[in-house]
Amino acid sequence: MRLLRPVSVLVSVAVVTVLALLSAAAPPRMLVFGMLALGPALAATSSNPSAVLLVGGYALATAFTISTWQGLLGTLDQFLRLVVVVTITVISWAVARHHRALARGQAGAAREREMLVAFAEQSADAIIVSRLDGVVTSWNGGAERLYGYTADEVIGSRFAKVIPPERRHALDQALAELADGRQIRLDETRRICRDGSERVVSVTVSPIRDELGNVVAAAATERDITDQKLAAERSARAARLESLGQLAGGVAHDFNNLLAIILNYADFLADEITPDGADDLARIRDAADRARSLTGQLLLFAKREPTEVEIVDLNDSITCSGELLSRSIGANIRMVCRTHSHPLPVRANRGRLDQILLNLVINARDAMPDGGVVVIETSRAGAQARLTVSDTGTGMTPEVRDRLFEPFFTTKPADRGTGLGLATVYGIVGDAGGTIGVDSTLGIGTTFEILLPLVSEPATAPAECLETGPAHGHGERIAVIEDEDYVRDLVIRILREHGYRTTALSEENLAASTLDDASLLITDIVLRGRPGPALADDLRDRHPGLRVLFMSGYSDAELRRRYDIGDATRIVQKPFTAVELLAAVDEALSTPPAVGSAPGSSAQPGPSP
Template sequence: MRMLGRIRVSTRLFGAFGSVALLLIVMISVAVASSVAQRHASQRASESFALRRDALVAKFRAADFNGWQTAYAFDTIRGVPGATDAAGRMRAKFLASTAAFQEDLARVGARELTAAERQQLTVAENAFDHFMKIDEQIVAGYRTGTPDAVKVSNELVSGEALYWFDQIASAVDQLAVQAEATAAADTAAARTTYTRGLRLQVLVGAICLLITAVLAWLVTRMIAKTARNKAILAAIVEQSADATLALTLDGTITTWNSGAERVYGYTAAEAIGRSVSTLLQPGRTAGLATALTGLAEGRQFQLDEAPRRRKDGSEVFVSTILWPLRDDDGKLIGGAATERDVTARKQRAAAQKIADERAARAARMESLGQLASGVAHDFNNLLAIILNCTELVAEDTGDQVAGDLARIRNAADRAQELTSQLLLFAKREPVQVEIVDLNVVVTDATDLLSRAIGNNITLHCDTCSDALPVRANRGRLDQILLNLVVNARDAMPEGGTVTVTTGTTELSEGPAQTLPAGRYAQLAVSDNGTGMSAEVRDRIFEPFFTTKPVDQGTGLGLATVYGIVSDTGGTIIVDSTLRVGTTFRILLPIAD
């Protein structure tokens, strides 16, 4: 059809050239004037259509932000957290839509408007200002949270806000109607001017006889330029780092660039002719039929971080856009896709998320440590007074209260032990450090640990063949080991196996690491007990947090371990799965 239209235009032009050649000089000035008038008429028609388009966009945008306002209101009523925050999902869409609507009105106002159109625009702007003021009252009421305020906000949503929205919609709709009428009138004027100009152009068409050679040269040059641009475009697509491929409507790959070779590992010869399902992970091919059906319907698809499969079977994540592909006649012949490898970005985001979580956990533990330190010091001072007073009373009284005083003294001693553990967690208890072989610590403690875990639990100790010198307090290392083994025992009430191992590990640089890169000594304690949920695992090092019955634990054992390890310059990593077991891995710097 396009080619036929070009042939028809060329025929008319050449006929005009031959028929009015003699009238060229006489009519040249009239032809120029006609061309200018035609151009002005076309510009007016274009402006009118642009105004109509902008008015219709504003009309649909008004319905859009009204819907988002109702959505965040419903979210607030249903108790969705942060529904009225600017960053809330529905609220953010509402604010973005209203901002876009303001831009729509500004774009309309920048155009040449009739008095009636300007009046409707003013009505719409005023109504929108009232609507936004009502919205501020609605949000303020919802954020207050009181039943009366929420009720008032609900009434505003269904009352005044809806009224001003109707005013906005009516004004914009009227503006669109007036713009359409203006566009129709301008189009008719442009058509009349065009007809008059065409007649004049026929008269002066002989000028084309003089410039035929120039036109032929320009056309030839344009064709060559178009071919060159197509070649450049093809080279850009071929050399792009993104994967670009084309496929038929049944999913067969027909085009494959070098970027696709780098992303997926298949050469063009290997990929062309294959089904695109080759690139999908097993179990994810069900959506392919839906995508191909949508593609045949002319729909476009966009996916972020979609999982794909490389030639070697490894997984790659891509951000992809799939759109319909048509020939010169507009017939749908297949689809084309551009896919960008976002695997590294996804991995960085995951590592950053882990690092942020660890940083937040460390900050929380530091805050708890400061609190525990202050409480422990104050509590120790009170206990010292109790113990001193107990000693004084014991000296001045007889044997009849000696038993009670002994019990007071024992309770105070136990309380002092608890405060000592708190100070260990808070890293406020001064100790002497020495270079200790981690293997020796485990070997010397084997007998004690075996007696501590009972007969229904098996203890396996596997130490490293090389020495593992660390700079720490020997007594505290023993305490770490005993606390972890006893904790593993308590996680296996029906019996099981506790495994204690030592060794070395290498840490690389990364946002998820809490220690500098390098080589570290590792002490690991594993069990095949009940395991922990993610919620419990995130809190196990908090002081006084325990999942044991009240009479079976103080909640300070693992908090003490955390404090000792942190004070030694190391870190502790927990891997746990419910009904499978738990592994504590302690990493300590190797002493020089």
């Protein structure tokens, strides 16, 4: 960019012209024409070398013309005065060129400063400058947005107002390190905003030096990483839950095999023991039922328990569960149910909703040892149905609240809590596409809020439960494949005692077996060698009319996907009772055999049951 100073150039030309007139009027012996060299010197202030040369040329031509007119042509006086004009013109040209370079450098530096100021102002990070005594001198827009303080409120005061009280002693130490020229980095530290909330930030503070290299101030860049930290914690928690889920699923599967044995052999003993032992046997049966419920929660937590969803009115679920919930809370606790005036249809599993309510109500009961009130309420929140369960119990600390939904975390005694109740609730709500939150105050109580997406379809009426006795066979032959000896013996005993003929098979004797008169194959899915569906395929190739009934302690949906088992093929979930097994057998035998179609395709061997 050319820097023109027209006024300076015009003044220079005017000075040269006036001096020329004075020189022409003065006596020749005064040699006034030499003063025309002032023109280019004045033109140098324009910082325009070209203008200096023009003015210098004008001054030289004028001086030569006047001195020649005065009869000084060729004299030493004329020559010396003209040399002075040329010399001053050259010097002025160099000075103007230097001034122009300085001006351009200053303009570039000014533009850079303006860009830096604009960048700092528009930055999402908080950029703060302070003196070495901690007094803030610059506070950008990012700092205003992050901490809520305006620049006018902060500039001139110490930076300590956004530092937690317990950390303010470290400010003077940090300023001393900066004064020594050291940079400070904090990957994570806390700050207090104007509204009292806390934010987690990463901080980089660098010393600012003057032109002599002395540290005169400090510049801090602070980035809000609160959301990033929460996301990392959620990711780590999800990874922990996934690991725990895999462990829980495997343990629950092994328990299911054992519980199938305990439950059914306890039923066998019921007809054989004396009345004095009946109470003891009832306790064994009750403990097994509780263990069965616990493994169901483990499988649900591990997301390996099959779940069928339907359209359920949340109001009906509250109403239908009222009697069961009332029996669960005790006489010294009053339960209040308030349902919304209009239906609240949600897509969920009816039994799982009952489990949510039961777990939350039991949790409220345990928080009120001296009695109190539990309020269950439904309402509508936009496009979501809201379910709240409130109690007037002891409440909980923030530390407990933050870990409330972690599996196996409990504040109850070891003989009263497993730590799976609220973790199960969390999983059920998440599977239904909802969210759950908790608000609690020590000494006042706790409120759980669950939001579930509303659907437009009407709710289906709950199915009625019909009590039926065990089904009996009529001499049909059933083949059984199970690598757990006690479970295989249990299945065979149940079938034989209810009118069926049985044959025990294994992978080793499968090829030599003759099943021409067999009506049904019962096989575990996950075996130590080849999986059950692969063995069933082999038998169906030789006996196309053979029906198949699978049994397993793993999730129905997971097994069907893994082994390509069609929906038409029944899977009995372990642990099963005799009634459940016989009902599944009767259903399988009542289904016409699908000649030419296999129940499942071969797959890679899975883990042993």
